[in-house]
Amino acid sequence: MSSNVPAELRYTKSHEWVRRNPDGSVTVGITDHAQHALGDIVFAEAPDAGRAVAAGEACAVVESVKAASDVYSPLAGEVAGANAALGETPELINTDPYGAGWLFTLKAVDAAAVDALLDAAAYDAFLEETAE
């Protein structure tokens, strides 16, 4: 099954994506592959603004009808904001995982750490490798 992997984003092996914003902050969400694997998403809980998170720290939860899944922060930083629209319409993660379904933003991130994440080609290759 082929997933949508936008070229301009960075990725993690735990299926989060990262978008660099002009102000130096980053936006984080889960990938198309992840939303597809989870199925219909019915609840999302993002971290509170101001919380300091470490790279790899479980800091958000996405719940599909069948199970709750942790979302790991791809980077160390401080939570700048969360997607309030997910409170009423968590299904945005299914319908627009790279757009309106974003989860949270981080500031005070290390630009080099962003560069060190998987690029689209590497994430695509990782998906191929781990496919059934």
Added chain:
Amino acid sequence: MPLETPLHARHRELGARLVDFGGWDMPLHYGSQIEEHHAVRRDAGMFDVSHMRAVDIAGERATEFLRQLLANDVARLSTPGKALYSCLLNDAGGVLDDLIVYHHDARNFRLVVNAGTADKDLAWIAARAAPFGVAVTARGDLAMVAVQGPNARQKTAALLPAADRDAALALPVFAGSALGTLDGRAFIARTGYTGEDGFEIMLPAEHVLDLWNRLLAAGIRPCGLGARDTLRLEAGMNLYGNDMSEASTPLESGLAWTVAFEPPREFIGRSALAAQRAAGVPRKLVGLLLEDKGVLRAHQPVLTAAGAGEITSGTYSPTLERSIALARVPAGAADPVEVDIRGKRLRARIVRPPFVRNGKALISL
């Protein structure tokens, strides 16, 4: 190697995501669990339930045997074809399994038991059948399809030969009969596990693919175990292994109505249940509606003034668009209750299941 039903290859062709369930490789969903759920509440959906085991009980003393084996009383099945829901108990009153028993006549019954417990059940039943001289036959040769939803009966019946069609549509709720087609080897019953009207059809395994394809062509949507779980939970129906087990009695599982103490008869587990009833049943199974945002899940702690309990099944209810659960709590538990979800205490309210029946919400939100 996981077990596969005769429809396994067809599920793959239809794009099913497969998961292990009770040792069987079964469809979880075919794309969207929520859409499958709504198909059953609003139109018609079908489930491959061939992993469940039909067990035939035959002999002169079959009625007498089942009256001792089961906590519910097959003597209540006065008319041929009627079905009964019952627990199979151990001597301590713990639930070994829950099952449906179909009555053919006084000497012939069919049990349908859960997949994960089938081998355990068969050993238990066979060991107790010998003194009664009844034959216990596991029907691994049969496949089973459940067709459920407000339009399920009409859409299914339209595919049957005329004589069978009328007989099928005439079936009362919770009754079944043999079909004339396939030399009488197929059986149809107006039963299910979704809270909707519909049929369950048992037939020789080699014919089930043809039936499935004809149901599909009639516009009946294939549905996986994911939707089956949200449907049964909305309907307030217990899932064996989640909501009850050998560690709980029917009286602690919302199933007192299935235990027939009267008319007096000795059944396995009776004395233990009678003692528990006399001493006071310590726990009860209740429905919960989450007032805050989030999703209730099995094993989350439930906090009440009468003590702590635990969620046994929880989910997001696609019909109510709220989270619902079954929970085992102290007998004296009452509102307000809180549920501990990842360290946060969220507010929930005790409600009386079913949450949803025949497409309608039965609780106030």
